[in-house]
Amino acid sequence: MGNDQRDNPVEPLAMNGGDGQYSYSQNSTLQKKGIECVKDLITEGIVENLETERFLSPSCQKKISIADLGCAMGPNTFIAVQHIIDSVKLKFQSDGIDSESTEFHVFFNDHVVNDFNTLFTSTPSDKEYYAAGVPGSFHNRLFPKASLDFFHSSYSLQWLSKLPKELVDKQSPAWNKGKVYYPSSAKEVVEAYGKQFGKDMESFLNARALEIVSGGLMALLVPSAQDPHRKCVITSVFDLLGSALMDLAGQGLVDEDKVDNFNLSIYIPSPDEIASLIENNGDFIIKKMDPLLAHQETDPGTMVMHLRAGMESNIRENFGAEIVDQVFDKFKEKIEESAVLIDPTYKRTYGLFVLLKRKHY
Amino acid sequence: MGNDQRDNPVEPLAMNGGDGQYSYSQNSTLQKKGIECVKDLITEGIVENLETERFLSPSCQKKISIADLGCAMGPNTFIAVQHIIDSVKLKFQSDGIDSESTEFHVFFNDHVVNDFNTLFTSTPSDKEYYAAGVPGSFHNRLFPKASLDFFHSSYSLQWLSKLPKELVDKQSPAWNKGKVYYPSSAKEVVEAYGKQFGKDMESFLNARALEIVSGGLMALLVPSAQDPHRKCVITSVFDLLGSALMDLAGQGLVDEDKVDNFNLSIYIPSPDEIASLIENNGDFIIKKMDPLLAHQETDPGTMVMHLRAGMESNIRENFGAEIVDQVFDKFKEKIEESAVLIDPTYKRTYGLFVLLKRKHY
Numbered sequence: 001m002g003n004d005q006r007d008n009p010v011e012p013l014a015m016n017g018g019d020g021q022y023s024y025s026q027n028s029t030l031q032k033k034g035i036e037c038v039k040d041l042i043t044e045g046i047v048e049n050l051e052t053e054r055f056l057s058p059s060c061q062k063k064i065s066i067a068d069l070g071c072a073m074g075p076n077t078f079i080a081v082q083h084i085i086d087s088v089k090l091k092f093q094s095d096g097i098d099s100e101s102t103e104f105h106v107f108f109n110d111h112v113v114n115d116f117n118t119l120f121t122s123t124p125s126d127k128e129y130y131a132a133g134v135p136g137s138f139h140n141r142l143f144p145k146a147s148l149d150f151f152h153s154s155y156s157l158q159w160l161s162k163l164p165k166e167l168v169d170k171q172s173p174a175w176n177k178g179k180v181y182y183p184s185s186a187k188e189v190v191e192a193y194g195k196q197f198g199k200d201m202e203s204f205l206n207a208r209a210l211e212i213v214s215g216g217l218m219a220l221l222v223p224s225a226q227d228p229h230r231k232c233v234i235t236s237v238f239d240l241l242g243s244a245l246m247d248l249a250g251q252g253l254v255d256e257d258k259v260d261n262f263n264l265s266i267y268i269p270s271p272d273e274i275a276s277l278i279e280n281n282g283d284f285i286i287k288k289m290d291p292l293l294a295h296q297e298t299d300p301g302t303m304v305m306h307l308r309a310g311m312e313s314n315i316r317e318n319f320g321a322e323i324v325d326q327v328f329d330k331f332k333e334k335i336e337e338s339a340v341l342i343d344p345t346y347k348r349t350y351g352l353f354v355l356l357k358r359k360h361y
Numbered sequence: 362m363g364n365d366q367r368d369n370p371v372e373p374l375a376m377n378g379g380d381g382q383y384s385y386s387q388n389s390t391l392q393k394k395g396i397e398c399v400k401d402l403i404t405e406g407i408v409e410n411l412e413t414e415r416f417l418s419p420s421c422q423k424k425i426s427i428a429d430l431g432c433a434m435g436p437n438t439f440i441a442v443q444h445i446i447d448s449v450k451l452k453f454q455s456d457g458i459d460s461e462s463t464e465f466h467v468f469f470n471d472h473v474v475n476d477f478n479t480l481f482t483s484t485p486s487d488k489e490y491y492a493a494g495v496p497g498s499f500h501n502r503l504f505p506k507a508s509l510d511f512f513h514s515s516y517s518l519q520w521l522s523k524l525p526k527e528l529v530d531k532q533s534p535a536w537n538k539g540k541v542y543y544p545s546s547a548k549e550v551v552e553a554y555g556k557q558f559g560k561d562m563e564s565f566l567n568a569r570a571l572e573i574v575s576g577g578l579m580a581l582l583v584p585s586a587q588d589p590h591r592k593c594v595i596t597s598v599f600d601l602l603g604s605a606l607m608d609l610a611g612q613g614l615v616d617e618d619k620v621d622n623f624n625l626s627i628y629i630p631s632p633d634e635i636a637s638l639i640e641n642n643g644d645f646i647i648k649k650m651d652p653l654l655a656h657q658e659t660d661p662g663t664m665v666m667h668l669r670a671g672m673e674s675n676i677r678e679n680f681g682a683e684i685v686d687q688v689f690d691k692f693k694e695k696i697e698e699s700a701v702l703i704d705p706t707y708k709r710t711y712g713l714f715v716l717l718k719r720k721h722y
């Protein structure tokens with residue numbers, strides 16, 4: 001199975017560790033809002049779809065295994081997991097199953113470069129579950145067959161496992177010169193991104209279909225938009241990072257070749273794309289697919305702080321530690337100058353909540 | 362169940378992280394020798410005692426869950442785990458079970474302050490198992506009921522979960538004034554240590570008895586000596602750390618009160634003590650209890666480097682970062698001056714290998 005770090009041609013992104021000013025743990029309030037939004041959807045999904053027949057037998061060991069894929073280092077993952085547990089207990093109670101004797105085994109997964117030390121030391125002291133950390137890419141297998149009852153993944157599937165080679169190939173029509181993202185790029189660039197996202201979703205769903213119990217549930221929260229490649233807030237904001245870097249290149253502060261060779265490994269799919277990838281996989285039934293309300297408006301400063309927590313390590317590695325502050329300052333300027341956050345014709349990216357049920361096998 | 366860090370009145374010891382000069386990963390060759398010594402004992406134990414009947418059915422999912430308790434941050438844990446897997450495969454082959462389709466789920470456990478980030482990034486890239494890290498004290502429950510097939514713990518059970526309060530109580534006959542260990546202390550000190558070890562073994566065995574499958578195996582490697590409290594190399598060496606600290610106190614470099622209030626949270630039991638604690642618990646059958654050959658001789662420098670990897674954080678916390686180097690220099694001097702490593706009447710502490718089988722339930 002191998003260690004994803006060594007097999008993977010691109011470095012997975014690590015959220016900023018620790019709990020400092022630019023840390024993910026201090027700058028993940030947008031993700032937290034998303035988690036709050038899906039609370040009721042998860043409870044409803046579990047109450048309506050969790051199969052509890054096997055737990056009705058008094059001799060059956062009541063154990064529920066839950067994994068959060070792309071957990072980062074907290075605190076959102078602890079909130080999400082506790083909510084899943086509360087919902088399972090509610091379902092057990094309504095089905096007359098003794099939930100007191102139920103044991104919960106929770107697996108926190110993220111890339112091997114994630115700060116698991118921070119995750120582990122911040123695990124709630126009053127947790128009602130047995131916790132384990134699972135390092136590795138969720139595009140690969142992470143668990144033995146049929147070992148998980150419930151998968152959860154929030155704001156993680158948008159990260160690509162690798163960037164299409166064509167983006168940095170001067171001979172290719174998908175060469176993404178002078179840009180780091182795709183909304184204002186040639187259609188070949190958008191297609192290359194979309195193709196990689198399709199491959200990643202395929203690996204993801206194939207792995208989970210084996211790891212989940214027959215009839216098990218999977219709740220996904222994915223950034224998504226109806227027409228994500230045109231006049232959409234989040235993709236347009238990412239595009240402005242390219243303009244910021246090109247401005248710094250114009251000032252001789254950043255090497256232009258480096259900008260040409262750098263691309264963000266994030267893809268924002270449409271709901272139709274997601275639905276069609278799930279149907280192509282064929283192992284899951286879509287029980288629910290609900291667009292969430294748009295995030296509330298954000299000012300450029302907050303948005304940059306939020307994005308910095310996830311992007312900083314990538315920028316540092318590609319352009320050097322000494323330029324990081326200037327890159328994010330210029331990025332903020334670019335957002336302030338643009339109409340993206342104020343022009344209502346720019347559609348806000350919303351999260352898409354998807355509840356899947358594993359077909360019986 | 363709670364987070365052991367917050368419930369536990371004493372700080373658990375963290376091995377030195379990373380891979381620098383004083384790191385555990387660079388200074389754990391003695392433990393590695395122990396692991397090498399028990400290789401054949403583990404293979405033999407698995408071949409003779411692993412119950413494979415349930416895997417003979419073609420419809421049975423072939424999954425073996427293994428936990429290494431007190432894994433530190435590698436590399437020894439990877440060697441030990443791989444050896445257990447190889448032995449299980451050997452047993453499966455000899456029993457005519459398809460070992461190719463067997464999946465191994467490996468749980469690496471240590472205190473929440475262990476450097477799991479280093480452990481995860483150094484996990485072998487060609488590993489044949491699904492890996493998870495489990496933070497928490499093995500004196501508490503770590504896993505759901507009946508979820509593990511095989512437990513392994515090497516050179517970890519000697520760490521006490523807490524120090525007896527009497528050791529620092531001026532009114533108690535067990536007050537350990539001017540010392541940090543017990544071989545030259547009053548018998549009340551030795552008894553207080555032994556009593557705590559007994560409590561810890563009781564919690565350890567109670568937790569494992571619930572977590573292991575009926576008929577499951579547990580292999581323990583514990584530092585042990587026939588008469589560990591008298592003229593025994595390792596306990597006498599630990600005692601010399603007290604003399605070193607008292608010398609520094611005499612020079613005004615260390616506060617004498619701090620020495621009085623500091624004690625090492627390590628206990629070296631005799632084989633009889635271990636056997637009797639296992640029998641008192643009553644859930645396990647002792648399948649094997651083999652003393653290992655004494656470690657080969659060690660020079661004072663190597664011994665101090667080896668002990669420093671496990672003790673440094675404790676010394677730093679209690680006496681301050683600025684004095685750490687001097688403490689270990691003086692400790693080395695004390696060992697050089699003493700007869701402990703050369704006088705043959707000092708018995709070498711050997712590891713005791715214990716193979717336990719969970720009684721059927």
